Amino acid sequence: MKIVVDAMGSDKRPVPDVxxxxxxxxxxxxxxxxxxxxxxxxxxxVKIGNVPPTVQVVPASQEIEMREHPALAVKDKKDSSIxxxxxxxxxxxxxxxxxxxxxxxxxxASVLYLQRIKGVHRPALGALIPTPKGPCLLLDIGANTDxxxxxxxxxxxxxxxxxxxxxxxxxxxxxxxANGEExxxxxxxxxxxxxxxxxRAAETGLNFIGNxxxxxxxxxxxxxxxxxxFVGNIALKTAEGISKMLNxxxxxxxxxxxxxxxGGALAMPAFKQVKKIxxxxxxxxxxxxGVNGVVIIGxxxxxxxxxxxxxxxxxxxxxxxxxxxxxxGVAARA
Amino acid sequence: MKIVVDAMGSDKRPVPDVxxxxxxxxxxxxxxxxxxxxxxxxxxxVKIGNVPPTVQVVPASQEIEMREHPALAVKDKKDSSIxxxxxxxxxxxxxxxxxxxxxxxxxxASVLYLQRIKGVHRPALGALIPTPKGPCLLLDIGANTDxxxxxxxxxxxxxxxxxxxxxxxxxxxxxxxANGEExxxxxxxxxxxxxxxxxRAAETGLNFIGNxxxxxxxxxxxxxxxxxxFVGNIALKTAEGISKMLNxxxxxxxxxxxxxxxGGALAMPAFKQVKKIxxxxxxxxxxxxGVNGVVIIGxxxxxxxxxxxxxxxxxxxxxxxxxxxxxxGVAARA
Numbered sequence: 001m002k003i004v005v006d007a008m009g010s011d012k013r014p015v016p017d018v019x020x021x022x023x024x025x026x027x028x029x030x031x032x033x034x035x036x037x038x039x040x041x042x043x044x045x046v047k048i049g050n051v052p053p054t055v056q057v058v059p060a061s062q063e064i065e066m067r068e069h070p071a072l073a074v075k076d077k078k079d080s081s082i083x084x085x086x087x088x089x090x091x092x093x094x095x096x097x098x099x100x101x102x103x104x105x106x107x108x109a110s111v112l113y114l115q116r117i118k119g120v121h122r123p124a125l126g127a128l129i130p131t132p133k134g135p136c137l138l139l140d141i142g143a144n145t146d147x148x149x150x151x152x153x154x155x156x157x158x159x160x161x162x163x164x165x166x167x168x169x170x171x172x173x174x175x176x177x178a179n180g181e182e183x184x185x186x187x188x189x190x191x192x193x194x195x196x197x198x199x200r201a202a203e204t205g206l207n208f209i210g211n212x213x214x215x216x217x218x219x220x221x222x223x224x225x226x227x228x229x230f231v232g233n234i235a236l237k238t239a240e241g242i243s244k245m246l247n248x249x250x251x252x253x254x255x256x257x258x259x260x261x262x263g264g265a266l267a268m269p270a271f272k273q274v275k276k277i278x279x280x281x282x283x284x285x286x287x288x289x290g291v292n293g294v295v296i297i298g299x300x301x302x303x304x305x306x307x308x309x310x311x312x313x314x315x316x317x318x319x320x321x322x323x324x325x326x327x328x329g330v331a332a333r334a
Numbered sequence: 335m336k337i338v339v340d341a342m343g344s345d346k347r348p349v350p351d352v353x354x355x356x357x358x359x360x361x362x363x364x365x366x367x368x369x370x371x372x373x374x375x376x377x378x379x380v381k382i383g384n385v386p387p388t389v390q391v392v393p394a395s396q397e398i399e400m401r402e403h404p405a406l407a408v409k410d411k412k413d414s415s416i417x418x419x420x421x422x423x424x425x426x427x428x429x430x431x432x433x434x435x436x437x438x439x440x441x442x443a444s445v446l447y448l449q450r451i452k453g454v455h456r457p458a459l460g461a462l463i464p465t466p467k468g469p470c471l472l473l474d475i476g477a478n479t480d481x482x483x484x485x486x487x488x489x490x491x492x493x494x495x496x497x498x499x500x501x502x503x504x505x506x507x508x509x510x511x512a513n514g515e516e517x518x519x520x521x522x523x524x525x526x527x528x529x530x531x532x533x534r535a536a537e538t539g540l541n542f543i544g545n546x547x548x549x550x551x552x553x554x555x556x557x558x559x560x561x562x563x564f565v566g567n568i569a570l571k572t573a574e575g576i577s578k579m580l581n582x583x584x585x586x587x588x589x590x591x592x593x594x595x596x597g598g599a600l601a602m603p604a605f606k607q608v609k610k611i612x613x614x615x616x617x618x619x620x621x622x623x624g625v626n627g628v629v630i631i632g633x634x635x636x637x638x639x640x641x642x643x644x645x646x647x648x649x650x651x652x653x654x655x656x657x658x659x660x661x662x663g664v665a666a667r668a
Contacts, residue, residue: 132583142513145521179476179567187479187564214568215575230521231565233513234548238569241549242576249466249611250584253604260604266597270587277583 003314004088006099007036007044008063008081010307011300017100018044020307025054027308030315033094035060035085060084066300070104074112082106086113089293096294096314098285100302106295107143107288114293117323119330121148123290124155125229125297126162127236128283133220135283137163138177140229141236143288147228149192152176156197157329158289159224160206165320166287166313167223171207175222177231178211185211189228204332214238243278284309287317289326294318337648338422340433341370341378342397342415344641345634351434352378354641359388361642364649367428369394369419394418400634404438408446416440420447423627430628430648434619434636440629441477441622448627451657453664455482457624458489459563459631460496461570462617467554469617471497472511474563475570477622481562483526486510490531491663492623493558494540499654500621500647501557505541509556511565512545519545523562538666548572577612618643621651623660628652 005021007014014036022045025032031054034041038059045051062080064073074083082101086109088094099106107125116123126139139159144151156174163172176194178186183194194211201208212222214235227235254264264271284306285298294317298310339355341348348370356379359366365388368375372393379385396414398407408417416435420443422428433440441459450457460473473493478485490508497506510528512520517528528545535542546556548569561569588598598605618640619632628651632644 131579145513177568179479179564179571187562190564213575214571214573215578217572218575218579227568228521230513230524231568234511234561234565234569235572237513237548238551238572239548239576241547241552242573243580244549245465245552246577246580246608249608250604253607253611254601256607257603260601263597263600263602264604267588267594267601268597269591270584270594270598273587273590274580274583277587 001315001318002031002033002094003311004033004035004085004094004097005307005311006081006085006097006101007034007041008060009099009101009298010302014040014044016302016304016307019048019304021311022048022051022055023304024308024311025052028312028315030054030311032056032311033058033088035088036081037061037063058084058088064102064105066102068102068105070102070108073102073105074108083109083113086110086293090114095318096296098296098298098307098310098314100298100300100307103297106297110288110291110293110295114291117290117292117327117330120290120326121151121154123288124158125286125288126159127286129217129236129239130278130280130282131218131220132277135167136217136220136222137224138217138232138236139224139226139289141232141286142229144228145230147189149189149196152189152193152226152228153196153200153333154290154330155226156200156206156208156224158326159226161322161325161329162287162289162317163223165322165325166316169223172223173207173209173221174224174226175209175212177225177227177235178213181211181213183210200333281306281309284311284313287313292323294322335649335652336365336367336428337645338367338369338419338428338431339641339645340415340419340431340435341368341375342394343433343435343632344636348374348378350636350638350641353382353638355645356382356385356389357638358642358645359386362646362649364388364645366390366645367392367422369422370415371395371397392418392422398436398439400436402436402439404436404442407436407439408442417443417447420444420627424448429652430630432630432632432641432644432648434632434634434641437631440631444622444625444627444629448625451624451626451661451664454624454660455485455488457622458492459620459622460493461620463551463570463573464612464614464617465552465554466611469501470551470554470556471558472551472566472570473558473560473623475566475620476563478562479564481523483523483530486523486527486560486562487530487534487667488624488664489560490534490540490542490558492660493560495656495659495663496621496623496651497557499656499659500650503557506557507541507543507555508558508560509543509546511559511561511569512547515545515547517544534667615640615643618645618647621647626657628656
């Protein structure tokens with residue numbers, strides 16, 4: 001299996017990208033195509049040393065920056081690591097694309113070059129939210145605002161496929177995000193999607209458990225939580241913002257007094273354990289679901305471990321043939 | 335000024351409700367009408383002792399439970415503390431209604447008996463989200479799903495009025511909740527509301543600062559954040575859920591080892607300070623905005639301090655004549 005890795009994706013590119021890719025090649029028995037500035041990538045490989053022959057370099061002379069306009073950047077920068085990398089997948093030279101780069105550009109290039117899986121209304125972007133009881137896949141988190149009920153229905157199918165493939169869950173609990181648990185809750189779109197998912201569950205065995213609230217995501221009451229990209233983005237950013245605010249506030253209060261500082265130092269292993277339990281780098285990024293190719297997008301601030309785990313997620317998605325699962329899932333209601 | 339307080343609202347009714355109301359009467363120089371089961375309320379007043387003559391009791395023989403269906407309960411229980419309390423306001427015997435009870439029932443009864451302020455499309459429910467830099471009013475948090483742009487525009491006017499009245503901010507920063515800060519972000523409704531609010535800002539001086547993301551609420555980048563009730567409920571519940579999850583996880587990790595337990599004990603004042611900074615009881619509950627009366631709804635789990643502060647919020651809203659501010663604000667674009 002060959003995984004295409006964007007060497008110029010992360011904020012500290014190409015260091016974590018190349019390191020993570022090399023470690024993945026060593027650990028997971030996959031071939032890796034590193035796409036990016038050949039000189040810089042090869043220099044990084046030399047620095048790492050002992051690079052297995054399964055790691056190869058594909059030159060790409062351009063980079064798409066985080067702040068660039070996705071559609072314009074993809075149009076203008078045909079030799080960027082993102083466009084070249086996705087073309088590798090399109091031409092069958094690799095089976096998945098992994099990047100820590102500009103999410104919008106990866107989304108645009110994926111839809112443009114790989115195209116949607118037949119029958120898929122809209123590709124969706126998922127995020128694995130870490131909780132003490134395991135991750136919860138929230139989707140869509142921003143690819144689509146103003147969704148139709150049928151789109152949400154397909155997001156459920158695609159999320160279910162991803163969680164089964166990559167997390168290995170046999171019967172993931174799939175839910176709709178709503179303003180209450182009762183079946184009658186939700187806006188008009190969610191209420192209509194609820195109806196579609198009830199039917200689908202009856203027809204296909206999808207484990208649709210109904211509506212969940214915002215608080216049920218961290219409580220891990222579902223494995224897949226479906227919403228439109230507007231709502232998903234707000235939920236995800238709210239969760240990140242509250243975590244950041246609480247962590248900073250606790251830290252500053254502990255540091256405000258010598259006694260509490262000693263307490264904080266003694267309690268440090270507990271704080272580290274909390275960080276470890278909620279470590280986003282464990283899950284390897286956000287899948288883009290619904291295009292003809294496995295695409296995994298990580299945070300710009302990813303380290304080598306996050307890149308390595310993103311390759312692992314891509315490998316699992318390929319070897320469990322997630323694209324075929326999605327294809328047959330959407331065909332069941334085409 | 336006379337504030338009507340539901341004595342049978344909180345989970346531990348009538349204890350915190352009556353205590354909080356009596357303390358408010360003592361501290362804030364307001365008259366209080368306590369509505370509820372006369373025997374139980376009077377027994378509680380005797381227990382408290384030294385009750386000022388400004389506290390009076392209005393009998394109501396029924397209670398609406400938290401789990402009751404709002405519309406049915408309001409219809410069936412005409413002698414409930416909620417319905418009787420709101421009727422007091424309608425008949426001019428009190429200037430505000432404060433309750434820790436069933437939110438849906440209070441909303442229903444308020445719209446039914448007090449009715450909407452002339453020109454208001456839909457009343458909205460706000461929540462003050464505590465942050466280290468001060469509270470942020472999020473509205474709507476659940477009264478209305480599927481909002482129209484003009485409703486969101488009015489929510490901004492009503493939220494602005496509340497924050498000026500009750501928090502005393504001279505020029506609150508008013509924002510729309512969206513999936514990105516750029517003016518072009520948002521679903522169709524938010525984009526259209528953005529346009530309306532730009533116009534309103536130009537015409538009336540409303541301090542509309544544009545779009546904010548979910549993470550910007552805890553970062554306190556705005557004083558009033560406007561969204562539809564579906565999205566607001568999800569953002570609020572996500573924030574609550576993440577806080578709860580983090581607090582529980584930190585506590586359980588600290589308790590998992592004797593050394594970290596000692597650390598946790600020494601750091602306790604810092605944790606207490608964090609709790610104090612983020613204490614929801616400080617702000618006195620959620621305002622229902624857009625009806626002909628000041629209505630403040632608190633958590634069912636409120637203690638006496640929360641009830642007292644809810645009365646303080648009601649008092650400030652009345653003395654700054656918030657209803658007139660809302661009336662003229664909505665009339666400006668009627």
